[in-house]
Amino acid sequence: MTLLIVMPDKTKQAESWARHLRKLDPEIGIHIWPEAGTPEEVEMALSWRHRPGEFLKYENLKCIASMGAGVDHILCDPNLPPNVAVTRVVDPSMAQSMVEYVVMTVLNHCRQTHEYYREQRRKEWKPKIPRTADNLCVGIMGLGHLGMNVALRLKQMGFSVVGWRRTEAAADSVTTFHGREGLRSFLAASNVLVCLIPLTPETRGILNRELFDQLPADAFVINVARGEHLVEDDLLAALDSGVLSGACLDVFCREPLDPGHPFWSHPRIVVTPHISSLTQPARVAPQIVENYHRMKTGRPLLHTVDPDRGY
C-alpha cells in the first residue's frame, strides 16, 4: 500500500511533507501527485485542495487526511468516493499559532496600529486614546479546539469574551450562546467578532449584512476561518456605511487574493496571506504516520470527521 500526497501547484511543499513522513517511517511508499505509482496501491491520501473527482481514481483508497484543521476543501468535492474516512489535523502548535495571531490582531485593533503605521509614513505624531481590554468584548464564533484556546487566552489577557457554538455543550469556561436563537444575543455583545467556525453548507456566507447589522456600533471583524464564510460585498458596504469600524482578513475565496481585489487597498481592511495558523509538516507528520499505521492494522483512526456535519 502507498500514501499519495496531493497538493496541486505546491511541489516544494509536497516534497517537504514527504521528507518529514519518511524520516518517521522510511518504509512508507510515498508518491507525490500527479505521479501516483500504481493507483490500486494508494490506500491513503494526504491532501490540500485536490482537483474534484481525483479520488475516484484510487479504488482501494481508505482515508483522506486533510493537511489542515479544516476539511471543507475535501468535502466540497461532489465526486468523493463513498466509505472513505476523512481526517483533520488537531495540533497544539496550530492552536498556539492561531491564539498568537488573534491576540495580536485584537491588540492591534485596540491600539490602531494600522493607523500609526500610516502616520509614520507621513511623519505625523498623533497619540490616540486606546481601546482597552476591560472595555472590549470579543465574540468567538466556533468553540472547537482552536476557538476555545483563543477564547481562554483573551480572557486571561483581561478581555471580556463570549462564545457561540452550533449546539449546547456542558460547562464551557466562557459565557456561551448556541444555535440560531443564541446568535442575536452573542452578536449584540461582540465588539470584536472572530470567525473560527468550520465551513459547511450551513455556515457559508454567514458573515453577511444581516449579521453585521446586529453587532454593536464600531465593531471589528476578524476572519481566520475560510473566505467563503464572508459575503464580500456586504463587508465592503458595512465598512463604507460605518456599520463596521474595520476588518482583518486572513482567508479568501480565492487564494492568493487577486491583485485587482478591492480588499487590498481598502483603508480599513487588513489583509494577511493565510498565515494565522500554518501547518508545520514537522509537527503534524507524526499524527499522519500514526493514522497510516492504524489504518494498516485496522485500528480506529485519530481525528476523523463526520461528513454529514462537515467537521
Add this chain to the structure above:
Amino acid sequence: MTLLIVMPDKTKQAESWARHLRKLDPEIGIHIWPEAGTPEEVEMALSWRHRPGEFLKYENLKCIASMGAGVDHILCDPNLPPNVAVTRVVDPSMAQSMVEYVVMTVLNHCRQTHEYYREQRRKEWKPKIPRTADNLCVGIMGLGHLGMNVALRLKQMGFSVVGWRRTEAAADSVTTFHGREGLRSFLAASNVLVCLIPLTPETRGILNRELFDQLPADAFVINVARGEHLVEDDLLAALDSGVLSGACLDVFCREPLDPGHPFWSHPRIVVTPHISSLTQPARVAPQIVENYHRMKTGRPLLHTVDPDRGY
C-alpha cells in the same frame, strides 16, 4: 494650601486633571500653571516636564507628584528645592496598558506585521514562516511594577522570559540576572530586548553599540522607557550593519519626534507617539488626592521615590 498643576503647553490636559481632582474633592484649591495664585500657599505640585528652576518659587512646597510612572523629568532639574518629597504614579491600568503594548509589539515582531502591511500596499501575497513563542526569549530590562507585569504575561503566552534588574531580589518568578556582572548573560539570552528601566544618570545611553553587540543574531529592541536610554546613532548603525533585525520605539529624546528625524522613514524602525502606557487622569486622580490629604495631615506619602537612586 493649594495644589498647582504644571504641564507647560498642555492646557487642555491640565484642565482635565483639575476636573478629575475636583470631582473627588471640591475643597482642594487648584491652580493651573502659569497661574499659581499666592505662591506661598502652593504646597503640592502635580507635574509633567516643568521648566527647570520653577519649583524654587514656592517656598512652602512639600511634594511634587509626577503624572507618570517616571520621575526623571522632575529629578533632572538641578534647581529642585531641597526637602521636597517626589512621588510617582503606580497604577494597575498603566501596567495593563504597558503589558498590552509590549505583548502586541512582540507578536507583531514574530509575525512580521510591518512587512505584511507594506506588502498589502503593493498587493503582494507573500506568506512567511513566523517566529514562534516557543523559539523566542524576551529579555525585560527592569523588573519594577511595569516590567514584572510584562514579564509574567509574556511567560503565560508561551515565550521564554529573562529579566534584568540593578540589584538582587529574592524569589523572582522569572529567571533574573542582576548588576553589571549579570548583564552579559542576560543580553546573550534576549532575542527581543524590552527596555523598561527608570532613566537615571547610570542608565542614560545604556542602549548603545556595546550592548547591541552582546545580543543574539537577529535581535529586536523595544524601547518603552525613555528616549535618553538610547544612543540613536548606535541604533541606526546596528540596524544598517545587520546586528539588529529591527526596533520599535515609543519614546524619544525630543517629543514629538522631529519630522526630519531619520527614525520616521527607517524601514526597520516602528515609531509610535509615546502611547505604550498613557496616564488616565480618571484612574490616577484618586492617588493624587489621597497623597494631598496625607500631606495635609502629616501621614507618610504613597509612592515616594528616592532622589539619590533616581526612582
